[in-house]
Amino acid sequence: MSDQSATPRPGTPDRPAGDPKGAALRxxxxxxxxxxxxxxxxxxxxxxxxxxxxxxxxxxxxxxxxxxxxxxxxxxxxxxxxxxxxxxxxxxxxxxxxxxxxxxxxxxxxxxxxxxxxxxxxxxxxxxxxxxxxxxxxxxxxxxxxxxxxxxxxxxxxxxxxxxxxxxxxxxxxxxxxxxxxxxxxxxxxxxxxxxxxxxxxxxxxxxxxxxxxxxxxxLTWLPGTDRLDAPADDRPIAPLPVTMQAAGYRYPGAPDPALTDIDLRVEVGEFVAIVGHNGSGKSTLTRLLAGLPPSSGTVDRPGSAGLGHLGGTALVLQRPESQTLGVLVADDVVWGLPTELAAEVQIDDLLHEVGLDGMGTRETATLSGGQQQRLAVAAALARRPALLIADEATSMIDPDGRRELVALLAGLPKRHRMAVVLVTHHEADAAAADRVVHLAAGRMVGRLPAWPKPARTRRRRPMGDPILELRGVRHTYNRGTPWEAPALHGVDLSVRRGEALLVVGGNGSGKSTLAWIMAGLIAPSIGRCELAGKPVSKQIGRVELAFQHSRLQLQRHTVGEEIADWGGEGTGSGTVGKALDAVGLDRSLTTRSIEELSGGQAKRVVLAAIVAAHPQVVVLDEPLAGLDPEGRADIVDLLARLRDSGLTLIVISHDIEDVSAICDRTVHLRAGRIPETEAARVPVPEPEDDTAPIPTLRPAGPAHHPAPGTAWRLRGDAHGIDHGGAR
Missing domain, CATH: 1.10.1760 (Arp2/3 complex 21 kDa subunit ARPC3)
Known part of the structure; x- marks a missing residue:
């Protein structure tokens, strides 16, 4: 039996297409x-x-x-x-x-x-x-x-x-x-x-x-109010596989061009299929057709309904893991939304073991790293025993190690369960374990994607100045003094010079985002100090600007021009907005473009343009390459190089060492809330009794408890085997 192949019937403002008047809430x-x-x-x-x-x-x-x-x-x-x-x-x-x-x-x-x-x-x-x-x-x-x-x-x-x-x-x-x-x-x-x-x-x-x-x-009419996964009701029994697309295409309402054209694809039980393409190639639209959205042209055939979110149907794991986490505890999140009788049948411990979260059922979801949250999303999907699991860019927001582990997990699922897995990604390496790879470009299937450019290493055009941002003994604990306290930073020392481009590298859960918020002054450290030009950054909000990992969260106005003018403050005119767009390589015609129409790469550039208009002294960028394909990553790296050469001080917090290091003057590593490179040079600080994370300790080379000036100190006990001798 075939799903609807004609263009979906447009709905009235109060009743979406395919939504019967008496239907349950969508x-x-x-x-x-x-x-x-x-x-x-x-x-x-x-x-x-x-x-x-x-x-x-x-x-x-x-x-x-x-x-x-x-x-x-x-x-x-x-x-x-x-x-x-x-x-x-x-x-x-x-x-x-x-x-x-x-x-x-x-x-x-x-x-x-x-x-x-x-x-x-x-x-x-x-x-x-x-x-x-x-x-x-x-x-x-x-x-x-x-x-x-x-x-x-x-x-x-x-x-x-x-x-x-x-x-x-x-x-x-x-x-x-x-x-x-x-x-x-x-x-x-x-x-x-x-x-x-x-x-x-x-x-x-x-x-x-x-x-x-x-x-x-x-x-507020410009605000989005529709669900792009919303599909007409399908009363057939749930049976999403096998699914066959023939010349399938899709055009979003009001869009001048189709997002997909002439897609021929079949997915069978037991397959692991990878769909690879750059941003804007139509990957996410293809997942929506697989999840039950009717095509605008062509046909999508399956034995029954797609059953998105239903037992035995289609499950979807999305790009941002925190947006999928609903339960306070890990075990609660696995069965969140399931009827009581079905939730009681789920073997939570077995599922957590299968996805690599063994023994974490009582952990709070807020304490999980990005990779662990994605694993939890997979466990919650498996609790519904899906026939089709779609992972839409599920690896794009986690570090390289976590990405490899998640791909291995997804690749093994069809071997252990009667199901198929479709992984959507822009990382060619993620597709290596797939049974088949589908390449998309401009909404069409192609034989192979062209090689993407790599960021070019550029030389500094002007010298760096004196230190401008200083962090000394910075520690931070969330919910401090409560039963839910969670240490994030454990004594960070860092000095950043004016005009420097500094790269702070760390895996998921290492404390990178917490460090970014402290350096921007949005939160004050629990212990220690973070100062800009000798004054606490938290008392100089706006002097250090922060570009979020998810750029869309920072864009609050209707149009690009309004957003940039708002950041620039009173008196910011069209000329300043235009210059800011020029600085980040965006055409001035985007001034009147709705924020909702921007791609991921464009949204990141608009945030950077708004920061340029705000004239900060320092810019902190939290994972600026997250969610971008290699071409978009190269563009952003080139843009950051231009901003650095203009004299702006940049602090890039990322786990993408290979790309960003090309334009950075120095790299420091954040591990478990510490920067070992700087710890070796500071006076040891007594550790709190409740701090149970692996902690590098400073010990004098000689037996004296109070060494004389010049005594060599040695960093030992780091989980990564660091042993720096001779640091004073």
């Missing part, structure tokens, strides 16, 4: 509802319990409005009920009521925006909602008499107090009597006044929000 709806609902809970709770923070409850309508604007009413309803229950537990009944009221206003405005309605529709819906809220208020006070009497007593006491004050002035005495009379009328007819006030307030709030919140939603 993964994208569940995920977005959970995130936006959680944001609303936080805003409402803080606004309820923190004095002078009530204005946050007005802001809280934005995420709920966005949810109603993008998805079906049942998504908003589910998120609202869940958020109200969480708010009730966190802050009580009053805050929970405010949560529901916020969802009401946001839902009205967002729903009307989604259906392209206007003020009349908002007014009509708000009148209905106002009547409902008014009736609820009356019913609540009728049911809870103690609360009603408390409110009545407050009204009487307030009126009596005001009458007492006005009675002291003969001219104001009639006013006091009028207030007392009005209070009695209100109490006699309380249900009319309270119900009417709530109803009118709801209408007025909704109308005002239509203009305020509505304009905010209009500005």
């Amino acid at each position: 993964p994208i709806e569940l995920a977005t509802g959970a995130v936006l609902g959680g944001v609303t809970v936080g805003l409402v709770t803080v606004g309820s319990v923190v004095p002078f923070a009530a204005a946050l409850q007005l802001v809280a309508a934005v995420p709920m409005g966005l949810l109603a604007h993008r998805y079906r009413f049942r998504t908003l309803l589910t998120a609202s009920i869940s958020a109200a229950l969480v708010t009730f537990v966190a802050a009580g009944l009053t805050a929970a009521t405010a949560m529901v009221a916020t969802a009401t206003i946001g839902g009205i405005v967002g729903s009307v925006k989604r259906r392209r309605g206007g003020l009349i529709a908002v007014t009509g819906l708000s009148i209905i909602a106002g009547i409902a809220w008014g009736a609820f208020s009356i019913g609540f006070l009728l049911t809870f008499s103690a609360t009603r009497n408390l409110i009545f007593d407050n009204i009487r006491n307030s009126a009596t107090g005001l009458a007492d004050l006005t009675s002291r002035q003969s001219r104001l005495e009639p006013l006091g009597r009028g207030v007392l009379n009005l209070a009695e009328v209100v109490l006699d007819w309380w249900w009319v006044y309270i119900g009417g006030t709530v109803a009118v307030g709801t209408v007025v709030t909704a109308v005002v929000s239509w203009f305020v919140l509505g304009s905010v939603l209009d500005r």
Whole structure:
């Protein structure tokens, strides 16, 4: 039987293609509802319990409005009920009521925006909602008499107090009597006044929000709200293999050219297939077709449905391991999302042993390295007993050793289980163990990819200056003083000179990202100091800029030009934006390009352009080559060489020694939170009692405990066998 081969039927704004009106919530709806609902809970709770923070409850309508604007009413309803229950537990009944009221206003405005309605529709819906809220208020006070009497007593006491004050002035005495009379009328007819006030307030709030919140939603229309893996419902039994593609192609809605064209491919049970291509070649789109997305042209045949995420169906392991980790403990994450009866059948210890995480079931997922997180993602996929496992760039964010180990693990799975594995990668070396290799270029299958360029080693054009960034005895422990504390750095000494290009190398879990955040001043070290020109970096935010490993996380504006101008600060004009784009080799026509349309390499360049516009003294780059193909890596290395030659101080933190070292003046190695090259030259620091990691220790060559000046010190006990003698 063949899957759909025609172009997917376009969906209405409130109902995606292939999504029946009464269907259960889709993964994208569940995920977005959970995130936006959680944001609303936080805003409402803080606004309820923190004095002078009530204005946050007005802001809280934005995420709920966005949810109603993008998805079906049942998504908003589910998120609202869940958020109200969480708010009730966190802050009580009053805050929970405010949560529901916020969802009401946001839902009205967002729903009307989604259906392209206007003020009349908002007014009509708000009148209905106002009547409902008014009736609820009356019913609540009728049911809870103690609360009603408390409110009545407050009204009487307030009126009596005001009458007492006005009675002291003969001219104001009639006013006091009028207030007392009005209070009695209100109490006699309380249900009319309270119900009417709530109803009118709801209408007025909704109308005002239509203009305020509505304009905010209009500005957020560019944000992505679709799931590229979303496919029409397939009621056939789950049977993803064998899968056969014939002249299959795919064009994304609104795209001028297809992402894939004329793909002929067959995947059988027991195969390990590698798909190799550079960024933008169509690899990820091909995985989406394998995972069940219907092609725009050609056919994709399989015996049943792809069953993405279902037992016995298709499992997908993605590029960023931390985005797939949901459980607090490793064992919890393996069975996360499985029904209770199925989760109980999973042999967690056996799965962890198979993927190389033996004995780690009780470990917290936050303490795992990148390679370990990818192994955990594979274990979670295997818990669903998939017939087809797709690893989409799963090796791109981990160090070379971890990459080789993960490829070996994936290659062995079809030999031990009745399944097929498809590995998508831009590393030719990863494909060596595959039964077949499929090469993609520009959306088409090709015989072989051309050789990619290697970064050229360049000579420094200007001398380095005096030290500008100093780290002395830097230690850092996350959650320090709690049962969850996790040491990351163990006494780092480092000096960086002005204009230097320094490479800090280390494997996953060595503490590279923690070191990057400390050098950028975003976190202060637990012990020790990190200073820029003699002052703590943490008190000079912005003087040292940090380029994240995942560049997209740093891009917050709509267009490229807006992003660069925002980094440049007030007064940054189009001329400065253009010069920043020139500096990183991007065409100035990208100024108006949406951030969402950028490739991975372009996103990295835009971040660097924004950094250039900010005029920092030092730039720290955390894994700048992660996720890029060899051509993109060579381009970024050439760009970094140009920035170095312009006089910028660069600190590149990476595990890609071969590529980045071509333009760096010096390389230091970070191992288990230490830099052994610098430890040999410093005075020993007593180790904390709870520090159980392998620790290099400094010992004098002679027997004296307090050596005289000039005594040779020797570094011993390092797990890597380092033995540096004669360092003073």
